[in-house]
Amino acid sequence: MTDRTPPHGVDALPQELLIGGGWRPATGGATFPVENPATGEPVARVADAGTADALDALGAAAGAQSQWAATSPGQRSRILRRTHDLLLERREDFAGLITLEMGKSLAEARAEVDYAAGYLRWFAEEAVRIDGTWKVSEDATARVLVMRQPVGPCLLITPWNAPLAMPARKIAPAVAAGCTMVLKPAPQTPLTSIALATVLAEAGLPAGVLNLLPTTGAAAVSEALMKDPRLRKVSFTGSTAVGRLLLAQASANVLRTSMELGGNAPFIVCADADLEAAVDGAMTAKLRNIGEACIAANRFLVHADVAQEFTERLVDRMSGLTLGSGTETGADLGPLIDRTQRDRVAQLVEETIADGARLHTGGSTPDLPGYFYPPTVLTDIPAGARISREEIFGPVAAIRTFSSDDEALALANATEFGLVAYLYTRDLGRALRMSERIESGMVGLNRGYVSDPGAPFGGIKHSGAGREGGNSGIEEYLEQKYIAIDTP
Numbered sequence: 001m002t003d004r005t006p007p008h009g010v011d012a013l014p015q016e017l018l019i020g021g022g023w024r025p026a027t028g029g030a031t032f033p034v035e036n037p038a039t040g041e042p043v044a045r046v047a048d049a050g051t052a053d054a055l056d057a058l059g060a061a062a063g064a065q066s067q068w069a070a071t072s073p074g075q076r077s078r079i080l081r082r083t084h085d086l087l088l089e090r091r092e093d094f095a096g097l098i099t100l101e102m103g104k105s106l107a108e109a110r111a112e113v114d115y116a117a118g119y120l121r122w123f124a125e126e127a128v129r130i131d132g133t134w135k136v137s138e139d140a141t142a143r144v145l146v147m148r149q150p151v152g153p154c155l156l157i158t159p160w161n162a163p164l165a166m167p168a169r170k171i172a173p174a175v176a177a178g179c180t181m182v183l184k185p186a187p188q189t190p191l192t193s194i195a196l197a198t199v200l201a202e203a204g205l206p207a208g209v210l211n212l213l214p215t216t217g218a219a220a221v222s223e224a225l226m227k228d229p230r231l232r233k234v235s236f237t238g239s240t241a242v243g244r245l246l247l248a249q250a251s252a253n254v255l256r257t258s259m260e261l262g263g264n265a266p267f268i269v270c271a272d273a274d275l276e277a278a279v280d281g282a283m284t285a286k287l288r289n290i291g292e293a294c295i296a297a298n299r300f301l302v303h304a305d306v307a308q309e310f311t312e313r314l315v316d317r318m319s320g321l322t323l324g325s326g327t328e329t330g331a332d333l334g335p336l337i338d339r340t341q342r343d344r345v346a347q348l349v350e351e352t353i354a355d356g357a358r359l360h361t362g363g364s365t366p367d368l369p370g371y372f373y374p375p376t377v378l379t380d381i382p383a384g385a386r387i388s389r390e391e392i393f394g395p396v397a398a399i400r401t402f403s404s405d406d407e408a409l410a411l412a413n414a415t416e417f418g419l420v421a422y423l424y425t426r427d428l429g430r431a432l433r434m435s436e437r438i439e440s441g442m443v444g445l446n447r448g449y450v451s452d453p454g455a456p457f458g459g460i461k462h463s464g465a466g467r468e469g470g471n472s473g474i475e476e477y478l479e480q481k482y483i484a485i486d487t488p
């Protein structure tokens with residue numbers, strides 16, 4: 001990444017597979033194109049790993065595991081800290097790459113670099129705090145020593161919506177714990193992972209500790225890896241459908257699993273809410289990452305007494321936004337990731353309107369190159385509508401009303417998902433009572449954004465199992481070993 005302006009920065013990247021510390025083409029020489037979603041134009045061709053490459057990558061990870069586990073916590077911590085520093089030094093390069101292959105604005109991409117770097121710093125600090133316990137057994141005939149050790153080689157599978165942060169959130173705790181890895185990035189956004197791997201190597205990560213497999217054959221590659229007894233863990237971020245499949249595959253070798261899956265966040269606005277703050281929060285919760293976030297507000301539930309005012313203010317803010325490439329100054333909202341996603345969102349909106357919803361702004365695909373969709377507000381959402389059941393993953397706000405706290409909670413919890421919920425109220429008692437009863441792993445209280453390296457990110461119900469970040473984040477990559485010492 002010597003030339004700092006993409007796409008020239010892209011040419012300086014390896015665009016190949018990283019196996020055992022060396023960059024190489026895929027067996028058979030297959031490659032696949034990476035597109036700029038703002039134009040639909042290809043910007044690079046990347047090696048397309050097959051199952052033979054995958055098994056080579058796992059071989060490299062398994063071969064490096066025992067030596068890597070024996071490195072000092074201080075060394076692992078220094079590698080993470082150096083990577084953090086390099087990411088921040090090269091913020092513009094990384095932001096440019098993220099925008100190029102994913103579409104979000106440069107401002108949002110820069111924020112993603114800082115956020116990803118935050119996890120590297122957090123786990124640099126955690127690497128030197130791995131501890132155990134010592135106690136006397138109940139009958140005093142033994143001493144009980146409990147130590148923590150790395151789980152072993154991990155398969156990390158990441159989505160395209162945060163091409164730097166999602167890999168960083170997994171790699172950082174795995175490195176801190178002493179695990180080796182095979183990373184399979186999303187095929188839409190492999191370039192940022194490649195850049196991250198080069199920076200980790202520059203920071204001193206030994207050969208074979210991180211292996212990287214860009215591929216269009218995710219199902220075959222991951223199935224081959226999951227069947228191999230050398231793999232000990234899978235950490236996945238993506239859709240609930242794929243998460244379920246991986247959980248089933250993981251059962252054969254009884255793998256450790258961490259699952260960060262889909263969301264369907266309710267955004268509840270009580271009658272006593274500060275409406276200006278609620279609209280600000282709604283803009284963030286709905287439009288951050290162009291709505292393509294697992295923590296995006298998916299269902300707006302607004303008290304009937306304030307619904308009209310909230311809707312008017314939200315429509316006013318959303319209709320004033322300008323669509324444009326993430327690199328354009330003055331553009332507020334970039335494109336969706338690809339044609340399939342854009343057409344899915346358009347179809348969902350059309351279907352909801354046909355079922356009786358009212359359109360306030362947006363609602364039609366603009367005649368632009370790339371995969372843009374306008375900020376859209378719908379009200380009068382019919383009960384049971386698909387838009388309330390599925391992740392929208394686009395800049396579409398669907399508003400329903402409620403008339404009591406109980407009704408709001410019943411609507412909020414009427415979903416298989418449980419990642420995050422947003423709640424706006426000025427009454428502290430109501431805020432706490434409702435937060436306790438909301439079925440989700442996270443709650444944004446008078447705040448339209450949750451996520452912090454120092455907090456446990458993750459969901460309940462079909463949104464997943466396991467947490468990334470926080471004091472317990474490293475545990476996902478550690479086993480406990482109990483040693484009973486005879487003391488008659």
Ligand code: NAD
Pocket residue numbers: 157158159160161184185186187218219222223237238239240242243245259260261262263293294295391419459463464
């Ligand atoms: P996806 O499940 O289609 O793909 C995610 C990853 O899994 C990609 O790398 C993909 O190539 C891979 N994959 C696809 N099929 C596979 C298979 N059969 N076996 C193994 N790997 C396979 O999801 P997506 O469309 O890329 O991402 C969007 C989804 O991710 C949304 O549901 C979103 O909510 C979720 N997500 C969750 C979090 C979280 O932390 N909970 C964060 C970001 C995104």
